[in-house]
Amino acid sequence: MTSTPAKPTRELLFPDLSDDIDARIAWFQHMQKNQPLRFRPEYNLWEVFRYEDVQYVLKNPEEFSVSNKTHLGLPFSFGRADIPDHRFLRGFVARSFQPGNIEGLAPEFAAMVDALLAPARESGRLEVLGELGYPIMERVVGQMFGLRIPGVNLFREWSDQMFGQLIGVRSPDHADVVDLFREQLDERKLDPRDDLMSALLAARRKDDRLAEEKIIHMCLDLATAGNAPLSLLLAYTFQRFCRDPELFQTLRRDPSLIPGAIEEILRFDFSWFNLWRTARHDTVLGGQEIKADQYVVVWDSSANFDEKHFPQADRFDIRRSPNPHLTFGQGMYICLGLPLVRVLGRVVLERLVATFSDLAADPDRPVRTLEQMKDYVVSLDVVLTPSKTAVS
Numbered sequence: 001m002t003s004t005p006a007k008p009t010r011e012l013l014f015p016d017l018s019d020d021i022d023a024r025i026a027w028f029q030h031m032q033k034n035q036p037l038r039f040r041p042e043y044n045l046w047e048v049f050r051y052e053d054v055q056y057v058l059k060n061p062e063e064f065s066v067s068n069k070t071h072l073g074l075p076f077s078f079g080r081a082d083i084p085d086h087r088f089l090r091g092f093v094a095r096s097f098q099p100g101n102i103e104g105l106a107p108e109f110a111a112m113v114d115a116l117l118a119p120a121r122e123s124g125r126l127e128v129l130g131e132l133g134y135p136i137m138e139r140v141v142g143q144m145f146g147l148r149i150p151g152v153n154l155f156r157e158w159s160d161q162m163f164g165q166l167i168g169v170r171s172p173d174h175a176d177v178v179d180l181f182r183e184q185l186d187e188r189k190l191d192p193r194d195d196l197m198s199a200l201l202a203a204r205r206k207d208d209r210l211a212e213e214k215i216i217h218m219c220l221d222l223a224t225a226g227n228a229p230l231s232l233l234l235a236y237t238f239q240r241f242c243r244d245p246e247l248f249q250t251l252r253r254d255p256s257l258i259p260g261a262i263e264e265i266l267r268f269d270f271s272w273f274n275l276w277r278t279a280r281h282d283t284v285l286g287g288q289e290i291k292a293d294q295y296v297v298v299w300d301s302s303a304n305f306d307e308k309h310f311p312q313a314d315r316f317d318i319r320r321s322p323n324p325h326l327t328f329g330q331g332m333y334i335c336l337g338l339p340l341v342r343v344l345g346r347v348v349l350e351r352l353v354a355t356f357s358d359l360a361a362d363p364d365r366p367v368r369t370l371e372q373m374k375d376y377v378v379s380l381d382v383v384l385t386p387s388k389t390a391v392s
């Protein structure tokens with residue numbers, strides 16, 4: 001009698017990741033060379049380490065399905081809808097995220113970031129996630145989608161809940177958020193507005209594929225999917241400035257280096273990301289036979305250290321070009337928030353280097369991370385020196 005494999009969670013894969021980044025990179029590169037596809041029979045799961053294989057899985061949704069990645073009881077979203085439903089659903093919201101539209105919001109974003117940094121100009125202190133990352137996303141999500149967000153603390157709690165479920169460090173518990181979005185949907189049925197939910201409701205009248213549950217979950221996904229990773233991106237950036245004050249000064253002297261710095265932080269510091277798929281049918285990947293329904297976990301973070309695509313991959317280099325990292329995924333499920341992350345990240349750093357002449361870790365308040373996951377920063381306090389002349 002064969003035993004049924006355990007339902008895997010992402011958390012089960014984390015123990016292989018060393019807390020030491022050099023050891024982590026060495027492990028990725030060792031796996032790429034010696035065991036580019038590793039089968040874990042206890043979970044009926046394949047892990048994929050090489051850039052080409054990772055890219056192949058992400059770009060072939062006909063062979064590798066996304067629908068089973070709801071293994072942690074996350075509500076349905078279009079990021080977990082298989083083709084052809086995915087194209088249909090993503091089409092509704094893609095317009096809001098077009099790079100041209102987002103770039104046009106840069107001056108508004110700059111004013112918002114200045115307002116959030118103003119108290120730190122007075123106090124000389126900032127908690128990066130609670131006072132910058134999540135408040136930025138609360139405002140952006142509220143404005144872009146016209147959703148009512150009841151305060152930044154609750155907003156952060158939902159975001160942490162959803163992202164925590166996705167990476168396997170929290171259990172399902174999202175009924176309250178779903179109820180809150182259902183209320184907003186009911187309001188718009190009676191009183192349509194110029195916002196995403198009302199547009200989706202209007203579209204539903206013409207196409208019954210857009211069930212109400214789907215509308216609620218799409219909005220929920222948009223409101224929560226990117227908040228934790230965007231806040232982490234800021235935390236990783238500030239941590240780099242604390243460790244390497246010269247990096248901050250380099251960006252102050254030449255802010256045109258900011259976009260390249262952000263791409264390199266995305267490549268280097270999300271070195272724990274992996275993306276989940278399931279084989280739709282028996283197939284072959286990198287010379288290995290994969291059976292239908294087996295889990296396929298691609299380590300996009302490992303691909304980001306594949307020497308074939310990133311010469312001297314273990315060197316952090318803000319001038320690296322090209323930098324084809326896979327931190328946003330690839331193919332049709334590529335992060336919808338990508339243009340937003342690039343513009344917001346750039347604007348935050350531009351305003352930061354214009355407003356402050358120096359920053360360092362706050363010696364009185366050490367960084368806090370999740371116990372099970374050191375890469376998941378919970379709070380990061382810094383001390384800042386305001387510039388004598390603020391650059392506009």
Ligand code: HEM
Nearest residue numbers: 078079225226229230233275327328329333335336337341
């Ligand atoms: C540093 C920040 C971010 C990172 C690293 C990131 C990463 C990712 C990745 C890797 C995927 C693909 C998942 C897969 O293929 O299974 C994804 C999808 C997605 N992301 Fe992001 N994300 C970020 C920020 C955001 C933001 C700010 C938003 C929205 C406001 C967002 C919204 C989405 C959505 C809606 C999807 C699903 C897209 C689809 O399936 O068509 N993300 N993200």
